[in-house]
Every structure is written in C-alpha cells, then in structure tokens.
Amino acid sequence: MKHVFIRIYQNIFGLVWRNFPLRQPKAVTGEGAFFKIPEIVKSAGKSHPLIVTGSRMAGSEDFKKMAAELPTYTLFSNVEHDPSIATALAIARAYDENRCDCYIAIGGGSYLDAAKAASAQAARPGKSLYSLTGTMKVLKKTPFFVAVPTTAGTGSEATVASVVLDERTGRKLTINDPVLMPDVAVLDPALTLTLPPHLTAETGMDALTHAIEAYLNIPYRTKKTASLCREAVKEIFANLPKAYADGADIETRSAMLLASFKAGKAFTVACVGYVHAIAHAIGAKYHLTHGRTIAIVLPKVLAAYGQSAEKSLAELARYCDIARGQDAECAKRFIAHIRNINRSMGIPETIAELKESDFADIARAAAKEAVPLYPTPVIFSQAELFDILRSLL
Ligand SMILES: [Fe+2]
Numbered sequence: 001m002k003h004v005f006i007r008i009y010q011n012i013f014g015l016v017w018r019n020f021p022l023r024q025p026k027a028v029t030g031e032g033a034f035f036k037i038p039e040i041v042k043s044a045g046k047s048h049p050l051i052v053t054g055s056r057m058a059g060s061e062d063f064k065k066m067a068a069e070l071p072t073y074t075l076f077s078n079v080e081h082d083p084s085i086a087t088a089l090a091i092a093r094a095y096d097e098n099r100c101d102c103y104i105a106i107g108g109g110s111y112l113d114a115a116k117a118a119s120a121q122a123a124r125p126g127k128s129l130y131s132l133t134g135t136m137k138v139l140k141k142t143p144f145f146v147a148v149p150t151t152a153g154t155g156s157e158a159t160v161a162s163v164v165l166d167e168r169t170g171r172k173l174t175i176n177d178p179v180l181m182p183d184v185a186v187l188d189p190a191l192t193l194t195l196p197p198h199l200t201a202e203t204g205m206d207a208l209t210h211a212i213e214a215y216l217n218i219p220y221r222t223k224k225t226a227s228l229c230r231e232a233v234k235e236i237f238a239n240l241p242k243a244y245a246d247g248a249d250i251e252t253r254s255a256m257l258l259a260s261f262k263a264g265k266a267f268t269v270a271c272v273g274y275v276h277a278i279a280h281a282i283g284a285k286y287h288l289t290h291g292r293t294i295a296i297v298l299p300k301v302l303a304a305y306g307q308s309a310e311k312s313l314a315e316l317a318r319y320c321d322i323a324r325g326q327d328a329e330c331a332k333r334f335i336a337h338i339r340n341i342n343r344s345m346g347i348p349e350t351i352a353e354l355k356e357s358d359f360a361d362i363a364r365a366a367a368k369e370a371v372p373l374y375p376t377p378v379i380f381s382q383a384e385l386f387d388i389l390r391s392l393l
Helices: 002-018 031-045 063-066 085-097 107-123 197-216 223-246 250-270 274-286 290-305 307-319 327-344 355-372 382-390
Strands: 025-027 049-052 075-077 103-109 144-148 163-168 172-176 186-187
Touching: 002 144, 025 031, 025 250, 025 382, 031 063, 031 103, 031 144, 031 186, 049 085, 049 107, 075 085, 085 163, 103 107, 107 144, 107 163, 107 172, 144 250, 172 274, 186 250, 197 223, 197 250, 197 274, 197 290, 197 307, 197 327, 223 307, 223 327, 274 290, 274 355, 274 382, 290 307, 290 327, 290 382, 307 327, 355 382
Parallel strands: 025 186, 049 075, 049 103, 103 144, 144 186
Antiparallel strands: 163 172
C-alpha cells in the first residue's frame, strides 16, 4: 500500500516538474570554444570571475592564454574528488572576499559541483549551506555561471543539481534547484583529449547511465527528454569504445561531450534511479570514484528491474540497432551489450571494497536517496537491495 502513495506522489510531482519552465544553458561548442570564455564574461557585463579549477589546468598554456584576456580573476584550486560542504564554503568565502561577480568552473564534476554549491551560498548568504541541501531550498538567483566540463560524463554543465559530501556524516547530499542551472556551457572537445583511457571509460559510463536512468523514469519523462536519452545512448555506444581506444580523435571526443550534455539535460528533468542511489551510497562509504562505481552497478540494477524495465530497454536496444524482436530478448541483449563494453574497457563486475556487514547502511542510504523522488521502474525492498549488493561481491 505504501508503494501506491509513493507512485501517486511521483505522478503528481512529475506532472508539475515536467511542465516547469526550466532555463537551459547556452551551449558554446567546438574546438577552441574555451578561448571564447573572456568574451562570454564580458558580454554578460561581468569583470571579475572566480575561476574554480585544478592546479594542472591553471598551470597550462591554454589557461594562461585564455585568462590573459580577462580583465581580472581570482583562482580557487583546492577541490577534492568528492567535494565537501566545507570546500564549497571556502569557495563562497573566496568569492566574497575578492568581490567576484561571476563563476567559471573548469573541470570534472567535482569542480563544477563544488562551484555550483558555492553559488547557492552566494545567493543565500544568511543561510547555512547544509540547510540548502534537498530540493528547491535556494529559490533565489545565483551569480552568472560558466560551466566548462573537461570530462564527458557528469553532465553537471546542464543540470540543476550539485552533489556534495557532508564531511560530518560521510553522506553525499544533493542541492537540487533550478537556480543552479549554469548560464553557459562551454563544450570544447580539445579539453578532453588528454583524459586517460580509464577516466574516459568511467565518465563515459556515467553519461550513459544518466541517459538510461532518465529514460526509465516514465512519470518524469517528456518527449524531449526521451529523445535526448535515445540519442545520447546511441552516440555513447558508438563513440565510447573509440574514445577509449584513441583518445586523440577530436570527432569522437566531440560526440562524447555532446552526448554527455544531452544526457545531462535529460536527467535534470527526468532524474536518475537506483544505479545512482546505490553507487552514491557505496562511493561515500568506501571513497570510490563516481563513474567507476556507476559503471559496475549499472548492469546489475538493470537486470534487477526485470520485466518492469523490459519495454524501455528494448526500445533503446532497437533504436541503437543492438537487437530486434521481443522486448524480453531485446532488453537482455541491451544489458549484455553494456557488460561487454565494460569488459572491453577493463571495468570489473564486482566492487572489491564492498563488505556484507555494510549492506544495511548502504541499502538505507540508497533507499533514502531514491524514494520517493526517483520514479524508478521498481521500488526495491531492503531484501532486493541486499540481492543487488550481493551480486556486486
Ligand atoms: Fe552520475
């Protein structure tokens, strides 16, 4: 009976959320787009960005060439791979102390999410950042924000979310609010050329998961998000193995970056599902990277959804020319295709750090993230979550 109420909540929320007039980031794309950042800043009437990026990027010749065209800027580089709320607060402090007037975040999801969380604090200076976690708690305009992804994976440049670690509890918290949508996404494939194969693989599987999970969430799905998901899945299947094998191919990198952007646009409306809920819980427990954990969990959760996901997975399989025929067979082939891609990129099928004694904690955290917000094909019981975790041992 409880499930009936959860489904009613999801359908009502979906009805409102699907029709919400969500602002879209302006995409500046193509090789060399990175050097248009000073022009983007100036045409927005801004003059002093806080640039949040890693020290390797900040020391590069390309960065120096781009930054030389800015009137002035302040740099913040100290972001860990799971950015904490304390880090977001330090970024917000640097923004205030240096009287910055906009954000430029350059990097993988950690840099983009940390800067997005800081921008939430800038919009609500009187509130604790902890109290802004959850859904629609910021509700006030954030500073002008330029997102520059250097991986094709998180899609954070196209989402209203920021995932940050609560360093007090070790849990990952999400700030979900339309005001966190970046104003501009700079998608320059040249920035992803040097990404090593294992990171290309893991971040690419994260983008694939965004597209698949958003497609499976029928109550929040729109025609537009469904079509973005189908396109993203097809483009990732076609390009990820190539990007893994030859990272220097700019066409392949460009296709991956655009697919990741499409997946981001889709899941910011249609949400993710248990792959993310479980991977977030496992990742926070053992300090594992997001993309790798997601890649391992993805085929296990899809298989556990069983019949409830067959129709949607079969549609994706047919769209990607992976299979033809009955739904059950197509869905099976689709999941097998994911396993094969994982295997070909050296991603294992299990998580070495996972311990049975932690199952209760992980299942609790995963259920808390997924229910009632994610309209997944199945609402898993604790026993079903334990079965999925057991399959990861
Ligand atoms: Fe993700």
